[in-house]
Each structure stands twice: as C-alpha cells, then as structure tokens.
Amino acid sequence: MSNGKELEEYVRNTYQFLLNMKDEGLNVEKDKKLVGKSGAVHQIDVYYEFVFGNRIHHVAIECKDYSSAVDKGRVQEFALKLQDIGNISGEMVSANGYQSGAKKIAEHYDINLKTINDLPTMPHLLGMRLSSVALPDESYKAEPFWTIMELRNDKVTGSYFGHTQDGRKFIPLFFSKYHALMYFQESNLDTKSWGIRGLPRHALRAFILMLDLLKRQSVEPMIMFRPPGDTSNSGFAGFVTDRKLLAKEYYCGEVPEPVTDSV
Template sequence: MRNSDHLERLRQKYTRHKKARGERVAPGEFLESYVSYMYESLLSAQAGAVSVRRNARVTDNIGATYQIDVLFEFNVGNLIHRVVVECKDTARKTERDEAIAFEGKLRHMSNTVGVFISVSGFQPSALQYLDQHGIEHLDGASLPTFGEVVAARIRPLILPSENAMGQPFWALMHVSDGRPDGSWYRVPDELIHRGKETAGDGWTFVLFDAHRHAVMFQETLSQHGLEWVVRGIEQPMLRLLTRLATDSDMRFGLAETLALEGRICLEFTQVLTAAELAGAYLVPRYAPE
C-alpha cells in the first residue's frame, strides 16, 4: 500500500468515527489530530509528562505572540523543550511565503523543533527555504513515516538510559563516537525465514527476554569490533516501537543466545508483528486504544 493510500484510509476512518458520534469534521481537524496522536506517543516514551495543545497561542522570547496549529512541550533535564507543528491540509502546494511565515514564528523560540506538514506538498522555493533554515517538512506521501522522521530529530533527548529496565525486553543499541546513536539491532528477515516469503520492510527487530542473553550477544559483537550497548525496553518505549513499526510492517523477533560449535548464535523463539507484540506484552496502561 502506498503511503498516500494509508493516509487516506486513516482520514476516512476518522471521518466515519466522527459522523457516528454525530460530530462534524472541521477543516484541518484530521491532520492536526493525527499529528497530535503520533507526537504524543513518541515524546511520552521517555520525556515523561507531555503537554499537547492544538490552536495554541505562544509568546516568543521577544514578546511576539503566534497561533500554533499543534504544540508539544516536555521537560528533559529541567529544560522545557517544544515541538511546533504547522499543518496544511489543502489541495494546493505550500508556497514560499508560508514557509517564511512559519520560520518567523520559530526564530525567537528557545529549545524548539519546527515541523511543517503539507498534505499536498511544497513548491520548490518553499522546500529550499525550509531546508536552509533546518525545518523538517513532510508531505502527504511521507506523513505515515512521520514518527521516524521526528524520532531522528529528538532522539538525543529520548534515548533509554543505561538504567532503563527491561519491561520485559532488552535490546542492543548502536554506539557511534562513543555514544548510543538510537539505531537498534535488527537482522534481515531472510536469516529467520529461510526459503519462505517474508513481509514487512525486510528487517526484524531483535528483542531479548533475558538480560544475560542480551549481554552475551553484545559481548560477541564487541569481540568482532562492533560497538553496541544493552538497553532495557521499558513499557513506554515498547509502545513507541510498536506504533512506529506498524507503519513499516516491521516484525519483532524474540531471541535467546546459544553456544553452537564455539560460537554465540541467536535463536528466535517467536517472530511477532507489532500488533501481536503490543497485544501480548503491553500492560493495560500502555495497550493500544
């Protein structure tokens, strides 16, 4: 299914839900609602309490006040961080003047990430301006990968710490320049499903249900000069991973380590879809709605 088809399917589902409740869908409401849901899921994984507001009025550092389509605020390291999202759900492409206006809102806001979403896309001059000013932009086709794009921008703020406990899983995260970089250990589907047709994006996310198995495999990788660290997957992060994986159809492999002919190898006890993993292992507080 194309990403644009996926977005339209979500729009239709949202509209049916509203009509069933006797409510009207206001212009731009679906897009803002979708963005709010995805961002809140992402940020709540590690940032703790997240404030989510739509059609918010925000005052910047020099006293100017702006209307913001979707605003997220969260506290990390005793600093308030913001994600400001501009949503355009119109039939025409976003123009350069609109990009300039959005950048003007962000110019004097501290600790703020800006994201411009335009379902119908952008004119080339608008894209150029957003790129020049470091503002993320997504169109309707790329919107379903929204969570992954945003994760890359705020990943340094929400990576699980070395003190995170497995609830109930452990996983390996890649180390770059001496620090975890947010890339999780995955294996090609073909290593698990030899001779069988596979679904998804071609990769399976590796989860260990025992800390010692994760450590054994990490030590094996280290012996080959590969830098990875063990991190606990707490329930908020597990919810985030399952939600992000839903858009790509990535699977999750529950693994153990075995000593085979003098080598440490992975043995997969189960391979689950994101929905199956969430249904079986998320506690009610974090289970899908």
Template sequence: MFKNKGDRLESLIQYFYQELSKLSNKNIKVKTKYDIDGKSGTTHNIDVYYQFELNGIIHRVIFECKNWKNKVSKDKVLTLKAIIDDIPNSVGVMVAPKGYQSGTQTFAEHHGIKLISGSEQSLLAIVVQSKLSVVLPDETVIGEPFYCLMEKDNNGELTGNYIQNGDESGKFFLILYFSKKEARESRTDLKSVVRGIDKNHLTILCEYSEHLGLKLAIKQFVSTEALGVDANLLKNYFL
C-alpha cells in the first residue's frame, strides 16, 4: 500500500528502471528514498537513485518525482540542479505527470536536466515495448504453451506488433492458439506470420494486459470461438 501519490510514482520509476536494467549487462542499482552524501558534506535524500558502472566510472542518475496536482515551477528544477552539482558524475531527471510551467523546459535543457511528463500508463508502455523489442519470438521459438499471429513487414521481418482480432462488440483480442496448425489456418492477412509463445513471452504479454489493457483470448482446440481470459488466470495455469 502506498502512503501517498508521491510514493506510488517513485515506486513506478524504480520499477521502470529495474525492468529496463534487466535488458542490460551493466552492474546497475536502483533505489528509492536513497540517502547520499554530496561534496559539500550535505546528505541528500533522493526520490529515486539509479547507478551504473561504465569503464570503471560510477555514473549516477538523480530522479525527483513530483506527482502534484499543478505544473512544476522552474524553482524546483533549480533545486535539482543544486543537488546534482553536489554529487559527482550525476545527471538529473524530473518526473511530473502534470507537466511544467512556462520556461521550465528551456531552463532544464540549458543545464542538461531531463524533464519527463505523462501518465503512468505511458511510462509502463515504454518498459513493455522495450522488453518486447528484445525478446520478439523468432521462427525457432516453440509454442510452449501457445502460438499467435504477428505482423511482418515487406522484408519478412517482424514489426513487433501482435495481430489482434475484433469481436461483435468491437473489442479486440490477441488470440493465443494451442496448435500451430490452427494458428496458421486462422491467417487472413498476408502480412501475418505464426510465432511461438514460450513462458518468457507469455510473462511479458500478461504484463502488457495488466498495465496497458491488452485483451487476451484463448482459441479452444478445434473450436470456432476464442474465449477471453484474464492475465492472472494465465499466470496461475501456465507460468
């Protein structure tokens, strides 16, 4: 349970970078409410602290999370600049879902501070899409437990898009097939290709469903209909 909206945003940013860190070979640390001493001897409490080592040098990213009702002013970015000036090899990032007041972006860019705004859903979308781009199933992946249809471009390469089908109510579902043959026979688009879904891919699709609203369905064996299914049910039975 989160004590307030700020805690929720900080936990989301921590999750965001922890998940992206799994795609990297670097030695990475991500902490919330992290205390670090600056060159001045002052202890700074950092909302989200991200650290990695590259070529023997420790690099630090200092996040300030402002989950406020109003837009963030330039003064708050100035405060962040003072913190990163006091912490060696650090850069600053401010996250504010409601955005920033006029002139704040120009000030931040001048001092090399990154400003991020947008909904939780948009942040999570970056995570999921990044993970999908790394683990797109190729023709060697065996469907354990499912197969699906994916989109290919004119060169036969996967675009990263999973093909979804609509029902009578206008809702669209990503259909999961138990049989590769059934998936192949369901192809109605020349730009589609059958790909296996293993447990790693299914885990990511369940995340996509839970956080971004992707609707999943299972095509029952030798049935003409697909049955909508909850991501938690899929995880309980197949992961």
C-alpha cells in the first residue's frame, strides 16, 4: 500500500465482499462521520452495520498504513473515539503490525486487531463466494426446490445427481424434502456419496447459471412431482423445464443470459 486511502479502500472492498457472500445487500462505507455523545464528529475509516438477534450492530474499522508497528497511543485514541460514539464495536487493520503495548490496550477495550495478512486474498474470497453461494449445506431451506448432490467427506462437491431417461440426462428437482428422500431411497443411493440439499434463492440462481454449461452436455432440469399421500408404486411424474422458465416462474428475478459467440 502506498498511502492510507488505498488501505481504506482495500479494507472496504474486502469487507463488502465478505459480508455479501449470499447477496445480503449490506453496505460497507468509507470515511463515515458519526456524532459522539459529547457532540464531537468522529471520522471512521470503514463502517458497516448489520442486524442480528433483532438488534442493529455497528462496527467501526480504523486503518493504519504506517511504515512501523502501531503504538498504544493510536489504539487508545481509537478506543476513546468508540467510547464517545457508544454502542459500536471496533476493529483496527495495520499494514505493519502492533507494538506489545498496543495489543494490551486493544485487549482491555475489546478492540479486534488485524493486519493485512489476516485479510483473505482475492482468490480466497472467490473460493469462499463459490462455496457460500453455489454449494448449499444441510442448513439451507428450499426456495422452492430440493435436489440431490454428490458428497465427499460430508461436504457437497458441486455435482448434482442425474438420471438418464430415453437417452436424455436430467437433474431431478423436488418441491418436498420428503419426496426427495423417497426418490433417494427408491434409487438406492449411498448416503456417504449423495445427500439431499435445499436450494435457497441465491443457490437456485447459481444453479440456473450452471445450466448454461450443462446444456452443452445435454443435461436438463426435471421437476419431479408425486401426489400428496401417494403410496402406490406408480413413481414420480417428471416435467422437463429449462433455465428461462426456472428464472421466470421460480427464481422470479433477473438472471444474466448466457454469452453467445457472435456470428
């Protein structure tokens, strides 16, 4: 970093990325002005707020792009600023670490100290984004689909279960987790190799975008349906769909069209 403003922008962009892994819409601001209890106006290098447990939480980040380690005086100044503002958490990011006295002051005032090396790099951020958005875990609820995904060491790999019918390949989608489980059991799938996962809105969007690649492999999505309470051996009814209908009728939002080569 060549100056403090570049460090502030770097920190802001990193936190903006981290806090919006699932398109939460959180805004991370730079050079925020907050009025303290004393009436003084305090400048905050990077600021964001979020809602958790029905409360709004405020976070201020101080950026120090010094050629040497940050001393305790700088941390004390930040601590006093936070105390005057009130109801706010503090973090500090330093380009060249902290002196031992600074660390003691930070611990006393519950200020989280970080260095540039503590912030994830862009390749790491992109990997986290992929894992967060495209690869649903067991806690995800369907909006509205459930599907079956490949597992490795109890984590999804990004590959979807598919079946072949009349020479065509399909990825089954279910409105009910119960029906997904029925299909899972009827297909005699190994629980160590496959798992049922819900597709929340952001994961459904990633799935729709992935269909552009799968189309080249002649793979299509199929919505599986079974009447409520059906215990017969008639199996599931399957309805083939496509990315446009999924986006329009189930995602109910804009999904970028695939890029095609111009003729």
